[in-house]
Amino acid sequence: MDFGFVGPTYQARSLRLDAQRTVNLYPEVDQSGAGKAVKALFGTPGLVAFATLPTAPVRCLWAGEERLFAVGGDALYEVYSDASYDLRGPVGDDAGHTPAMIFPNGVGTQILIISAGLAYVDSGTGPEQCEFSEGGDVEALTGCFLDGYGIVHAPYSKQFFYSALNDFTSWDEPDFQSQEAYPDNIYALLADHRELWSFGDQTIEIYRNEGDIDQVFRTDPSGFIDMGIVSSYSPVKVPGGGPAWLSGDARGRIVAYRVSGFSPVRISNHAVEAAWSKYSTVNDTIGYIYTEQGHTFIVWTFPTENATWAYDLSTDMWHERAYGSGLDRHRGRCHAFTFGKHFVGDHTTGTIYQQSVEIYTDDGTPITRMRTAPHLHAEGARVFHNRLQLDVEVGEVASPQFSLEVSNNGGRTFGTAKTATAGAIGDYTARILWRRLGSSRDRVYRVTSTAAMRQAWVAALLKAKPGAP
Numbered sequence: 001m002d003f004g005f006v007g008p009t010y011q012a013r014s015l016r017l018d019a020q021r022t023v024n025l026y027p028e029v030d031q032s033g034a035g036k037a038v039k040a041l042f043g044t045p046g047l048v049a050f051a052t053l054p055t056a057p058v059r060c061l062w063a064g065e066e067r068l069f070a071v072g073g074d075a076l077y078e079v080y081s082d083a084s085y086d087l088r089g090p091v092g093d094d095a096g097h098t099p100a101m102i103f104p105n106g107v108g109t110q111i112l113i114i115s116a117g118l119a120y121v122d123s124g125t126g127p128e129q130c131e132f133s134e135g136g137d138v139e140a141l142t143g144c145f146l147d148g149y150g151i152v153h154a155p156y157s158k159q160f161f162y163s164a165l166n167d168f169t170s171w172d173e174p175d176f177q178s179q180e181a182y183p184d185n186i187y188a189l190l191a192d193h194r195e196l197w198s199f200g201d202q203t204i205e206i207y208r209n210e211g212d213i214d215q216v217f218r219t220d221p222s223g224f225i226d227m228g229i230v231s232s233y234s235p236v237k238v239p240g241g242g243p244a245w246l247s248g249d250a251r252g253r254i255v256a257y258r259v260s261g262f263s264p265v266r267i268s269n270h271a272v273e274a275a276w277s278k279y280s281t282v283n284d285t286i287g288y289i290y291t292e293q294g295h296t297f298i299v300w301t302f303p304t305e306n307a308t309w310a311y312d313l314s315t316d317m318w319h320e321r322a323y324g325s326g327l328d329r330h331r332g333r334c335h336a337f338t339f340g341k342h343f344v345g346d347h348t349t350g351t352i353y354q355q356s357v358e359i360y361t362d363d364g365t366p367i368t369r370m371r372t373a374p375h376l377h378a379e380g381a382r383v384f385h386n387r388l389q390l391d392v393e394v395g396e397v398a399s400p401q402f403s404l405e406v407s408n409n410g411g412r413t414f415g416t417a418k419t420a421t422a423g424a425i426g427d428y429t430a431r432i433l434w435r436r437l438g439s440s441r442d443r444v445y446r447v448t449s450t451a452a453m454r455q456a457w458v459a460a461l462l463k464a465k466p467g468a469p
Contacts, residue, residue, distance in 0.1 A: 005373045005460035006039050008317035010271040019411030019444050021372040022319040023327060026312055036458055043369055043455030044321055046359030047331060050343060051083040051352045058345025058352055062102035063338035071100035071115060072350045076127050079352065081339045089126030092116035099233045099286055103145040105166045112150045112168045114140040119152050121168040132173045142232050144191035147209045151196065156185040160198065162216060177217050181205055181224050188232045192243050199235060201228040223262055230254060231285035236298055238289065244298055246285050254282055267311055272318050279305045288335040290342060293357060301329050324365055331362060366450035373445045378466040385437035387463040390447060393456040395428035400451035404434050411444040
């Protein structure tokens with residue numbers, strides 16, 4: 001029987017209810033309706049080093065038309081398709097190596113860099129610190145580009161400032177807008193669908209360019225959301241779908257949302273929120289978004305908690321991403337797509353990785369792929385487990401190994417792993433089997449593999465027989 005082996009991470013507050021985990025695998029639904037199974041698990045992308053910057057960590061990646069810029073540590077670089085790079089010049093850094101941001105102007109002659117609380121502009125000769133025409137630094141925690149204007153806000157202020165039209169070198173201190181509807185500070189700015197989203201810790205306000213040169217941006221009368229964000233670096237722009245972010249409010253909830261119009265739609269679930277609620281801090285969360293193989297993933301990393309979560313917009317399912325045998329947070333903290341490739345920047349070193357589902361290790365480190373299945377029970381009756389067969393894609397590498405662990409106490413603890421091995425290269429019919437698995441009244445299976453191959457887990461088929469109550 002198929003007992004629902006394929007699925008997302010969903011560890012409920014009580015493991016007795018649900019103990020599912022999906023690590024470095026994600027569910028994909030068979031859209032033909034005629035496949036062998038309704039859905040299968042596929043391996044998340046691997047990494048291979050592309051270029052290593054001399055300053056670290058990689059705090060930002062930005063891709064233009066066949067161009068790639070990066071902030072590594074306290075310096076701006078342009079990286080080329082052959083993995084060589086040029087140092088553009090220094091920008092700021094801070095003790096926490098917080099994320100940097102890069103935006104182009106509307107005519108392609110400048111980029112605006114936000115780094116460690118200040119704004120910089122590179123007009124082709126290297127980054128220079130932005131200053132107001134009246135004097136003083138242009139401070140910037142986050143920012144964006146919209147309708148020809150660079151827009152920034154100082155750390156935890158109620159005002160955002162905008163540059164001259166298509167000129168990041170020109171800033172006038174009177175060119176600003178203040179939060180109007182609620183007196184919270186601005187934590188993040190994001191441009192989407194020609195609208196400016198201003199995220200506070202309690203509320204969100206949306207502005208539009210109304211064409212008034214004396215006050216360029218005005219609030220949208222219906223653009224107010226009574227919830228805020230928990231991290232300045234959690235908002236991402238969903239292609240064709242508006243922003244998504246990690247939200248918190250005065251009621252203490254930590255919830256992931258995206259918007260439909262101006263209405264927030266909850267995309268996290270009770271199990272994911274229960275995991276986040278145990279974290280000591282979430283205000284350093286870093287988010288990015290990318291699309292590959294028809295899936296659009298929002299990836300949120302929690303640096304203090306050493307954890308990475310991914311949400312698949314195509315399936316509305318969550319999975320976890322991790323590095324190494326210790327299941328540490330994923331190495332990537334920022335993303336860009338150019339030269340026909342996906343790139344992510346390392347959270348600790350200066351390495352920029354190419355990321356692809358056709359790469360089967362994390363730059364030589366085995367990827368631990370793990371699925372903890374749903375509870376298997378028969379209304380309290382003892383079930384005798386004769387054989388478990390894992391239906392996976394085999395034949396690409398010789399003797400790939402898969403480990404099975406068994407829990408008879410609801411997923412709290414697992415016994416000694418039992419290893420099964422598939423056949424030789426070219427043996428596409430080899431089976432992965434475990435036999436004589438004993439009995440239980442409530443069982444949870446966990447399967448793990450680090451095999452460097454295309455991972456496609458279609459199903460786990462169990463031959464079992466219920467006994468007496």
